[in-house]
Amino acid sequence: MPIYMDVHIVPGVKAKDVAEAHRKDLLHQEEHGCKCMTYWIDEERENIFCLIEAPDKAAVEEMHNKAHGLVPNKVIEVSSNVVESFLGRIYDPEEAKLSEDGLKVFSDPSYRVLLVTAITDPILLQNVLGREKATELLNRYNIIVRRNLAANGGREAEYGGTGFVISFSSASRAVTCALGIRKDIEEVEPIGLKIAINAGEPVEKSNKLFGDTIQFANYLCTLATDKQIAIASPVKDLVSKDHFQNKEKTFLALAPQDEILVDLLFNKLEENWQDPDFDITDYCQAMAMSKSQLYRKTISLTGLSPNILLKEFRLEKAKELMKKQRYSISQITFESGFTSPSYFTKCFKKKYGLLPMAYLDLLH
Numbered sequence: 001m002p003i004y005m006d007v008h009i010v011p012g013v014k015a016k017d018v019a020e021a022h023r024k025d026l027l028h029q030e031e032h033g034c035k036c037m038t039y040w041i042d043e044e045r046e047n048i049f050c051l052i053e054a055p056d057k058a059a060v061e062e063m064h065n066k067a068h069g070l071v072p073n074k075v076i077e078v079s080s081n082v083v084e085s086f087l088g089r090i091y092d093p094e095e096a097k098l099s100e101d102g103l104k105v106f107s108d109p110s111y112r113v114l115l116v117t118a119i120t121d122p123i124l125l126q127n128v129l130g131r132e133k134a135t136e137l138l139n140r141y142n143i144i145v146r147r148n149l150a151a152n153g154g155r156e157a158e159y160g161g162t163g164f165v166i167s168f169s170s171a172s173r174a175v176t177c178a179l180g181i182r183k184d185i186e187e188v189e190p191i192g193l194k195i196a197i198n199a200g201e202p203v204e205k206s207n208k209l210f211g212d213t214i215q216f217a218n219y220l221c222t223l224a225t226d227k228q229i230a231i232a233s234p235v236k237d238l239v240s241k242d243h244f245q246n247k248e249k250t251f252l253a254l255a256p257q258d259e260i261l262v263d264l265l266f267n268k269l270e271e272n273w274q275d276p277d278f279d280i281t282d283y284c285q286a287m288a289m290s291k292s293q294l295y296r297k298t299i300s301l302t303g304l305s306p307n308i309l310l311k312e313f314r315l316e317k318a319k320e321l322m323k324k325q326r327y328s329i330s331q332i333t334f335e336s337g338f339t340s341p342s343y344f345t346k347c348f349k350k351k352y353g354l355l356p357m358a359y360l361d362l363l364h
Helices: 015-028 057-067 080-087 122-129 131-151 171-185 211-223 256-272 280-287 291-302 306-324 329-335 341-352 356-363
Strands: 003-009 035-042 047-053 074-078 112-118 155-159 164-168 194-200 229-231
Touching: 003 057, 003 080, 015 035, 015 047, 015 057, 047 057, 057 074, 074 080, 080 155, 080 164, 112 171, 112 211, 122 131, 122 356, 131 155, 131 164, 131 171, 164 171, 171 194, 171 229, 194 211, 211 229, 211 256, 211 291, 256 280, 256 291, 256 306, 280 291, 280 306, 291 306, 306 329, 306 341, 306 356, 329 341, 329 356, 341 356
Parallel strands: 194 229
Antiparallel strands: 003 047, 003 074, 035 047, 112 164, 112 194, 155 164
């Protein structure tokens, strides 16, 4: 049966009130075919996240409504393994104790600080260094990251073969881990390491667990230089200034208003990259900016013009498509928003140093 996580935004919420609501859920769970596994409560941020095994989203909403009337703001389907990797548990905390009236009261926030890493595409490394050397570098990088996350109490939440997503309860430990990875990786031949740290809740706008937090961290990785650590403002606000003293070149920290703009810039690309008719005029309209404004802002924030930013975004998406399935070059061209296979091939060769077909051959 599927597992769902929901979010309730409740001003003034208290842990005891949530424990009482959870007890009411338990009384009604069977009639809706549900099993209430656990929840997270954050009094400071005034939110509650419930983890429930249920036949569908509607059953979750109906159960909550029947039990106490607190209908969730959003419900997403999740994997119990992924939830545990990010949050450390899928059942009530072992240390939770019963109150005198039989309630299991605990306050355990779900807010997490996520450290995201990115390196040069291993296929491109293999093309330059050879398979054996590229594999050796990747193995050393994996060891360095895992050694530092273990030393700082991080949890390996995701690993896609190159990029890690590491979950922390502490912003300070996340930054210390990032600095440790950066220091240790200096002894390794350059692999284009970039690190970003962001923080957020498990359910926001995205239908993926911590999807919004991870996505913006990936955007920050795009902006960072090699071995630079990009810090989102929610993390910087949580960390002592001592971490940043005399380390201006180590960290990239944008002003909050620039973060909003970066998020919008990349979100518009996410929405439109497959549309071959989406051009700079459309980009300007989507951003509500003139061409000169868009040019100045993208150059300032990304170092790229809007045209090049759009083209390179499509090229990265083309590589993602290649990794999913053995498409023809024509299919990749049109699926990634290019209108001409010859132009796509030219752009790919200029950007990555090899032809798309050669990349496919190395990949498969």
